[in-house]
Amino acid sequence: MSRSDAMTLSDKIRHAANLARLAPSSHNCQPWLVRVFSPEFYYANLDLAAGSRHPLRQVLVLGLDRARCLSALPSLQREMRMSIGAFATLFHNFLRLQGLAVEARLVPEFGCALTDLGAQRLDGCEPLLVLLVGEEQGDAQPVTLARLQKTVEARRTLRTPYMRPQRGTPALHPEAALPYRLQASALLHWRHCDNEADIERLARFVGQYAERDFSDARAWAETYRFIDFSARSGSIEGDGFNIQQLTGPLPRWKRWLYRCALAPALVPLSARCGFTGRIASQLGELVGRSASLCYLSYSGDAGAAAQQQVLAGEAMLAHWLAATEQGLALHPVSVVLQHGEIRERLECLLAEPNEVWFFARLGQPIAPPAMQFRYRRTVEPLLC
Ligand SMILES: Cc1cc2nc3c(=O)[nH]c(=O)nc-3n(C[C@H](O)[C@H](O)[C@H](O)COP(=O)(O)O)c2cc1C
Structure with a gap:
């Protein structure tokens, strides 16, 4: 009997949840919840x-934990749905690769429980996706599972300078990175820009425009809560990220300096002293030190956007895993998308008709990261 056959259904669900939590999420807020129903x-x-x-x-409902979601800007709703899309994609794949027959279904926008009891059992979970686990057994695929697990564990957000390749960036194959897809979408489109003049x-x-991160008091206060200024590194139970993931290793006094200068109450003063402007310029310089810039756009209408944002999370993850498989790193730069007026200017610059x-x-990073961090919460799929 293989290891997979000996595991109970709840063991398999827990194993899939444990790997799915390695999905990327904005500010590493890990806004997901899993409810399990008969x-x-x-x-x-x-x-x-x-x-x-x-x-x-069994039926698994995956959704947003309202208590953990970023909410200071309207655009963060999209980032939350994309984060769940990435989590759900991994959950779905790791369940199927353990030999379970699973069908994935997107919950329509404003989908809600039939009864008060159902709503009560969702308990703070805004449902976005349902995984229907069937009676019959599929084939467990231990080799594919181990390969995907290795890539998922290797994937990180790396914010260091990247090399400029001699002969353009190698083509990515996101369609090969994941064995199973939640649902195909013809409304999401990837574009890459590796022309030196455009990158500049x-x-x-x-x-x-990156200084805009600091000028919205509510949004910055929300972001600041996720920054850890401590000396910890390695695997850490929790959410958020370390300041050194943005800056590289810092001595204690510099971590303290960042902690004070970026404190929401002191940010207006730091802005006047040029501190936040310097951080924005450094992000611009990093963007200049990229092999290419990639972006995902949406060509559908607003009515279908909520479900498509979950699928955009799947597309983002597939791209990220495909890059990881090729030894490449990815670093999202969302500040230029979070404010409508800046996003529209960016779309103009890209001559992009879609959102x-x-x-x-x-x-490819010029050097491996000097320190490793992995902040994650345990996900307990709740049996209801
Ligand atoms: C939709 C989305 C937007 C993100 N935007 C940014 C960003 O603007 N800047 C950044 O440094 N990281 C960004 N990230 C990366 C997260 O901070 C990162 O996934 C999280 O801290 C977990 O770390 P890991 O990806 O190394 O596992 C984003 C991630 C997602 C899913």
Whole structure:
């Protein structure tokens, strides 16, 4: 009997959740929740998405934990849905690779429980996706699972300078990075820009506008709560990120300086002293030191956007994993998308007719990171 056969269904769900939590999320806020229901309870009280024609063993509802979501800017709603999309994609793949028959269904926008009891059991979870786990067994695929796990564990956000390759960036194959997709979308489009002159223009643009991160008091206060200024490194239980993931290793006095200068109450003063402007210019310089810039745009209408944002999270993750497989790193630069007026200027600069939902630098880091960090919370799929 293989290891996978000996595991119970709840062991497999827990194993998949444990790997899915390595998904990227904005500020590493990990806004996901998993609720597990019997098919009888689910159909009587929730019935959130199209059903299955096959007998089911269990139904998993994946959604946003309202208490953990970033909410200071309207655009962060999109980033939250993309983060869940990445998490759900990994959850789905790791369940199927363990031999479970799983069908994925997106919950329509404003989808809600059928009964008060159903709403009560969702308990703070805004449902975005349903995974229907069938009675019959598929084939466990330990080799593919181990390969995907290795890539998922190796994937990181690396904010160091990247090399300028001699012969352009190698083509990525996101379609090969994940064995299973939640749902295909013809409304999401990737574009890459590896022309030196365009990268320089975009680097100047980022350097010019990145200070906006600090000028919205509510948004900056929300961001600041996720920054850890301590000396910790390695695997850490929790959310957020370390200041040294942005700056590289810092002595204690410099970590203290950043902590004070970036404190929301002191940011206006730091801005007047040029401190936040310097951080913005440094981000612009980093963008200039990329092999290419890539972005994902959406060509559909606003009515379908919520579901497509979950799929955009899947597209983002597939791209990121494909880059990781090729030894490349990715660093999202979302500040230019979070404020409508800046995003529109960026779209103009890119001559992009569609709305840009994700924008990142891509390339091979000039050196491996001097320190490793992995902040993650344990995900406990709650049996309801
Ligand atoms: C939708 C989205 C937007 C992000 N935007 C930024 C960003 O603007 N700047 C940044 O440094 N990292 C950004 N990140 C990366 C997260 O900070 C990162 O995924 C998180 O800290 C976890 O770290 P890891 O990717 O190394 O596992 C973004 C991630 C997602 C999913």
